[in-house]
Amino acid sequence: MSLLSVRDLTVKFAMRDQTVTALSQISFDLGKGERLGIVGESGAGKSITGFSLMNLLSRPGFIDSGKILFEGEDIVQMNEKQLRSIRGNRMAMIFQDPMVTLNPVLTIGQQMVETLMAHRSLSKSEAAHISVLKLREVYIPSPEERLNQYPHELSGGMRQRIIIAMALLLDPELIIADEPTTALDVTIQADIMELLLELCQSNKVGLILITHDLGVVSQMTERTLVMYAGRVIEAGRTREIINDPQHPYTQGLINALPQQTLPGHRLKQIPGNMPGLGALPPGCPFSPRCEYSVDRCRTTLPEIVQYAGIEVACHEVKRLHNADETQEQSA
Amino acid sequence: MKDVTGEQPLLELKSLEKQFDLDQGFLETIKMRGGKFIREKRAVHAVNNVSLGVERGEALCVVGESGCGKSTVARLVAGLLAPTAGEIHYDGERIDNRSRRAMMPLRKKMQMIFQNPYASLNPRMTIQQTLEEPVKYHNPALSQGEIADKVTEVMQSVGVDPSWSRRYPHEFSGGQRQRIAIARALTVDPEFIIADEPISALDVSIQAQVLNLMLEAKDQRGLTYLFITHDLSVVQHFGTRVVVLYLGSICELADTATLFENPKHPYTRALLSAIPQLKDDKPNHIRLRGEIPTPINLPQGCPFQSRCAYANDRCGAEQPRPLQQPDGSMVACHAVEENRLDT
Numbered sequence: 001m002s003l004l005s006v007r008d009l010t011v012k013f014a015m016r017d018q019t020v021t022a023l024s025q026i027s028f029d030l031g032k033g034e035r036l037g038i039v040g041e042s043g044a045g046k047s048i049t050g051f052s053l054m055n056l057l058s059r060p061g062f063i064d065s066g067k068i069l070f071e072g073e074d075i076v077q078m079n080e081k082q083l084r085s086i087r088g089n090r091m092a093m094i095f096q097d098p099m100v101t102l103n104p105v106l107t108i109g110q111q112m113v114e115t116l117m118a119h120r121s122l123s124k125s126e127a128a129h130i131s132v133l134k135l136r137e138v139y140i141p142s143p144e145e146r147l148n149q150y151p152h153e154l155s156g157g158m159r160q161r162i163i164i165a166m167a168l169l170l171d172p173e174l175i176i177a178d179e180p181t182t183a184l185d186v187t188i189q190a191d192i193m194e195l196l197l198e199l200c201q202s203n204k205v206g207l208i209l210i211t212h213d214l215g216v217v218s219q220m221t222e223r224t225l226v227m228y229a230g231r232v233i234e235a236g237r238t239r240e241i242i243n244d245p246q247h248p249y250t251q252g253l254i255n256a257l258p259q260q261t262l263p264g265h266r267l268k269q270i271p272g273n274m275p276g277l278g279a280l281p282p283g284c285p286f287s288p289r290c291e292y293s294v295d296r297c298r299t300t301l302p303e304i305v306q307y308a309g310i311e312v313a314c315h316e317v318k319r320l321h322n323a324d325e326t327q328e329q330s331a
Numbered sequence: 332m333k334d335v336t337g338e339q340p341l342l343e344l345k346s347l348e349k350q351f352d353l354d355q356g357f358l359e360t361i362k363m364r365g366g367k368f369i370r371e372k373r374a375v376h377a378v379n380n381v382s383l384g385v386e387r388g389e390a391l392c393v394v395g396e397s398g399c400g401k402s403t404v405a406r407l408v409a410g411l412l413a414p415t416a417g418e419i420h421y422d423g424e425r426i427d428n429r430s431r432r433a434m435m436p437l438r439k440k441m442q443m444i445f446q447n448p449y450a451s452l453n454p455r456m457t458i459q460q461t462l463e464e465p466v467k468y469h470n471p472a473l474s475q476g477e478i479a480d481k482v483t484e485v486m487q488s489v490g491v492d493p494s495w496s497r498r499y500p501h502e503f504s505g506g507q508r509q510r511i512a513i514a515r516a517l518t519v520d521p522e523f524i525i526a527d528e529p530i531s532a533l534d535v536s537i538q539a540q541v542l543n544l545m546l547e548a549k550d551q552r553g554l555t556y557l558f559i560t561h562d563l564s565v566v567q568h569f570g571t572r573v574v575v576l577y578l579g580s581i582c583e584l585a586d587t588a589t590l591f592e593n594p595k596h597p598y599t600r601a602l603l604s605a606i607p608q609l610k611d612d613k614p615n616h617i618r619l620r621g622e623i624p625t626p627i628n629l630p631q632g633c634p635f636q637s638r639c640a641y642a643n644d645r646c647g648a649e650q651p652r653p654l655q656q657p658d659g660s661m662v663a664c665h666a667v668e669e670n671r672l673d674t
Contacts, residue, residue: 041537187619189607194618257609258539
């Protein structure tokens, strides 16, 4: 049985004059110790997906329909008490901004001990001992002293390490990391990612990594979901998606990276912007920006189909693929 | 890469320094140390002894991690900050000691694009007003019609529909706003653009649009750029030369191709190895010890020594000076000079 399986998850936001669909029919599975990347641009619904998995959505957002089965139990149906026993305990979340996640008026030690004592029946000194061990695991120098320090005394990279240590405190089975390194410098990002990868592998923790950076996804995850305007448009093994993307949007996203073009040449850009959730076009949400779109794309929503081992939601994927091949043959 | 033609660089920085005083008033300077009162002034050493030239028509990229002084360099060049020491020459004339009034004619030649398009456009001005203002200010002789023509032309050139000119910034997306910010810089026909992280607040697909626009403007108008960024893949695409800054000092200055093929400074190597690659399965990233130290009370010697795997006694005592390498790049590192690096 998979650790987490999400079925037809639909999230809506009740606005004053209309109800917009932020996520529509998201489905995916995550095995034990598996690492999944969710990529997309801002507004695609990546973070909403992360929040809904922990049932953390607050008004006006709500889960409209669908199931989130965590080891067979449906998180959507749980009451607050049941949720509390899962959140932070069996499922932990790492947020983007380490400056905001930590409580500035409590010491690192107080925050870690509090989390431990809320879930386990431990004495204060036992909890402090476990905290030190966890801090050591994330390579924090002199962890005993850190327990008495406040978050503002530490650098950004150090804070993010502490947050990772806190996420690991109760040995969760799943970590959801929402843009964990976006606020950090590249050299620190590389360190943190390496650490996260190492910890997930050695402790057999499942990881859902939400990011906009395809490079990070490529190095960190085994499988990838690509999201666009609240839908999954492509899903499959990360290597295959990066090397041979099927959906025109994913292709565009990869081709738009400066590494993919010779220096000084025009980048291959995707025209236009992602539509707002309140004003989605009928049919495929990507159709107004897609160079391959035909009449069918503008009227009917594409279903997810299997193509070359990748799940992809595009009417024209076969034609696209054939076009590629004929091009290669003629070239 | 010193000017072999003997032609003067468009912009030249000579031993530029900038310090921000932390203790400004007299009372703030009084500290208690070991039972005694002492006077001590602390300062953030944001830019230390930076010398470089920007040739006409090139795109010089300044890269480095947060706190390395890249934005301070941009602001010093634009005249938004006054340097503590050193000189800035533009087109052969010294500009850092000019009065505001004397800077005015230069502002027309030199424009700046900022990082955050949400903050850099006035929310109470329509796009038309935002774009008109600099034209009116710098060309008082132009008629209303000529100004309107100029605005329309610039809006078209950045791909924003001129019929939207009556709208306010909040009606535009981030990418469109950044285009408008670029349009505002282009309305006065500048020759030199200082761009401080112009695309880092944007999404990948929008980044490509804005970068293309900046490249087009470069080719069509013969612009020279000083491009500040932390994103090395953008540098590789956009820059002709690169300066790597660390704690306000230059580590390496080289042609883009040379820098990416053969980085020499240990910090540049670590920085390049940290870029997440698409194709590469095995990250072979060079781990740096610790993190950037604070630029208050800089260590003696090389600023990078605390994180460098090659640091020795000399690095602790003497600050390395940028030295010319056989392939034309300038590298400030004792280990490179003494050939102690393994390649």
